[in-house]
Amino acid sequence: MNRAEKAALQLQAVAVLRTLKETRTYEELSTLTGLPAGDLNRYVNGHVLPGADRAREVVSEVGRDALADELVARVAFDDEGYVDNSGVVFDQSFLDLVAPVAAETFEFASPDVVLTAATDGITLGAAMASFFDARLAYAKKSKETAVEEFIESRQRLASGIELTYYLPKRAIEAGDTVLVVDDLIRSGETQELLLDIALQADADVGGVFTLIAVGDEGMRRAREITDAPVGALTTFE
Numbered sequence: 125m126n127r128a129e130k131a132a133l134q135l136q137a138v139a140v141l142r143t144l145k146e147t148r149t150y151e152e153l154s155t156l157t158g159l160p161a162g163d164l165n166r167y168v169n170g171h172v173l174p175g176a177d178r179a180r181e182v183v184s185e186v187g188r189d190a191l192a193d194e195l196v197a198r199v200a201f202d203d204e205g206y207v208d209n210s211g212v213v214f215d216q217s218f219l220d221l222v223a224p225v226a227a228e229t230f231e232f233a234s235p236d237v238v239l240t241a242a243t244d245g246i247t248l249g250a251a252m253a254s255f256f257d258a259r260l261a262y263a264k265k266s267k268e269t270a271v272e273e274f275i276e277s278r279q280r281l282a283s284g285i286e287l288t289y290y291l292p293k294r295a296i297e298a299g300d301t302v303l304v305v306d307d308l309i310r311s312g313e314t315q316e317l318l319l320d321i322a323l324q325a326d327a328d329v330g331g332v333f334t335l336i337a338v339g340d341e342g343m344r345r346a347r348e349i350t351d352a353p354v355g356a357l358t359t360f361e
C-alpha cells in the first residue's frame with residue numbers, strides 16, 4: 125500500500141465512523157468498534173487519523189456489518205415480494221461508503237470499467253467507479269440515439285418476455301477488466317446479460333457485486349458464469 129492508498133483508507137474509515145456516530149454516542153461507538161471512546165472522538169473530529177490497521181478493520185469489519193444493518197433498515201418489501209430500495213439507491217453518500225467496504229471485503233480485481241444496468245444500478249456503479257478510479261458503463265433496455273454500434277445481449281426470461289440490454293460498443297475495450305455491479309440480484313437474469321456483454325467485448329471479469337441478493341439463485345447463476353469473486357452486501361431470503 126503506497127502513501128496515497130493509505131491516506132485514502134484512513135479517510136474512508138473516518139467517513140464510516142462519522143456515519144455511525146450520527147446515531148450513536150461515543151460510548152456506543154466504542155462498544156461497537158472495540159476502540160477507545162477518546163480515540164474515536166479524535167477521529168470523528170478530524171484531529172487524528174486512525175492507523176492503517178485500525179482503518180482497515182473499521183472499513184472491512186465494523187463498516188461492513190454496520191452498512192449491512194443500515195441497508196436492511198432502509199429496504200422495504202411489498203406483499204408480493206417486490207423491493208423498494210429507493211432509500212438506498214437515491215443516497216449517493218451512503219453508496220460512496222459502500223464502495224470501499226465492498227472493495228475491502230471481496231477480492232475484486234481492480235477494474236478499468238464498472239458495468240451496470242440502467243436504471244437502479246447506476247448510482248452504485250458511479251460510487252464503485254469513483255472509488256476504483258475506473259470508467260462507468262451502463263447497459264440500457266433501449267438503444268441510445270446517435271450511437272452507431274452496440275453490444276447487444278438478449279434473453280428470454282422465465283416469464284416468457286424477451287429482455288435485451290444494449291451497451292455502446294466503445295464503452296468497453298478488449299482486454300479491459302470489468303467489475304459488474306447492480307443494486308439487486310434476484311433471478312440473476314440481468315447479471316447473465318451483463319456478463320455476456322463483458323464476454324462479447326473480450327473483457328476480463330474482475331468480480332460481481334450487488335447491494336442486495338434476494339435468495340441465492342441469482343448469485344449461484346453468476347458464479348456458474350464467472351470464476352471471479354461474486355459478493356453481496358446483504359442477502360434476504
Ligand SMILES: O=P(O)(O)OC[C@H]1O[C@H](OP(=O)(O)OP(=O)(O)O)[C@H](O)[C@@H]1O
Pocket residue numbers: 241242243244245306307308309310311312313314315342
Ligand atoms: O436478478 P434479476 O431478476 O435480473 O433482477 C435484478 C434487476 O432488477 C432490477 O432492475 P429492473 O429490471 O427492475 O430495472 P430498473 O433498474 O430500471 O428498475 C434491478 O435494478 C436489477 O437490475
